[in-house]
Amino acid sequence: MTDEHRAPRETRAGYPRLVPLATRWGDNDVYGHVNNVVYYAFFDTAVNGLLVEAGALDIAEGAVIGLVVETGCRYFAPVAFPDALTAGVRVARLGRTSVRYEIAIFAAGEDMAAAQGHFVHVYVDRRTRRPVPLPERLRAVLAGLARPGREAP
Numbered sequence: 169m170t171d172e173h174r175a176p177r178e179t180r181a182g183y184p185r186l187v188p189l190a191t192r193w194g195d196n197d198v199y200g201h202v203n204n205v206v207y208y209a210f211f212d213t214a215v216n217g218l219l220v221e222a223g224a225l226d227i228a229e230g231a232v233i234g235l236v237v238e239t240g241c242r243y244f245a246p247v248a249f250p251d252a253l254t255a256g257v258r259v260a261r262l263g264r265t266s267v268r269y270e271i272a273i274f275a276a277g278e279d280m281a282a283a284q285g286h287f288v289h290v291y292v293d294r295r296t297r298r299p300v301p302l303p304e305r306l307r308a309v310l311a312g313l314a315r316p317g318r319e320a321p
């Protein structure tokens with residue numbers, strides 16, 4: 169793919185929320201860096217952690233749950249345990265039942281993203297697993313996570 173088709177590498181200023189992320193010994197693979205699949209766990213941890221903290225998501229007993237329907241990531245620079253990382257989180261699209269998150273991973277002291285990606289959650293009824301409108305409290309929290317300088321998604 170040519171450069172013009174690639175999203176630009178992001179900086180911390182592009183994200184309304186910055187969430188600290190610890191690395192663990194087991195995040196490193198045999199090449200001594202955090203393995204690509206671990207970044208997806210970082211995304212889940214950062215997004216769901218801030219939703220739980222904001223009282224917008226009850227993972228254990230809530231009537232609705234978010235299911236991931238799409239995800240992707242680009243990797244620019246390696247990170248490794250024991251780095252102290254930061255995740256930048258923003259909401260790029262807020263639909264009726266779905267939300268698109270964009271997340272970047274920053275190494276300590278670095279302003280350019282080491283990796284950046286996205287995922288889409290579709291909210292479903294916990295029992296039927298069919299899409300349902302985003303609950304009001306969740307929608308209000310997500311609306312506050314627009315890219316800085318942009319209108320609510």
Ligand SMILES: CC(C)(COP(=O)(O)OP(=O)(O)OC[C@H]1O[C@@H](n2cnc3c(N)ncnc32)[C@H](O)[C@@H]1OP(=O)(O)O)[C@@H](O)C(=O)NCCC(=O)NCCSC(=O)c1cc(O)c2ccccc2c1O
Binds near residue numbers: 212233263265290292
């Ligand atoms: C999730 C599904 C039941 C959705 O069913 P369906 O595909 O029929 O939905 P619709 O076509 O009606 O669309 C609804 C809604 O989604 C948008 N959408 C769908 N696909 C995409 C896409 N690829 N990209 C963007 N948007 C998409 C569509 O536009 C509609 O949006 P509106 O906003 O306009 O309403 C069904 O797809 C399904 O069951 N899929 C399998 C899901 C799955 O197994 N995922 C992997 C495991 S889930 C997971 O990893 C996970 C992660 C977490 O972070 C969690 C956190 C907390 C709790 C649980 C978690 C969790 O399980």
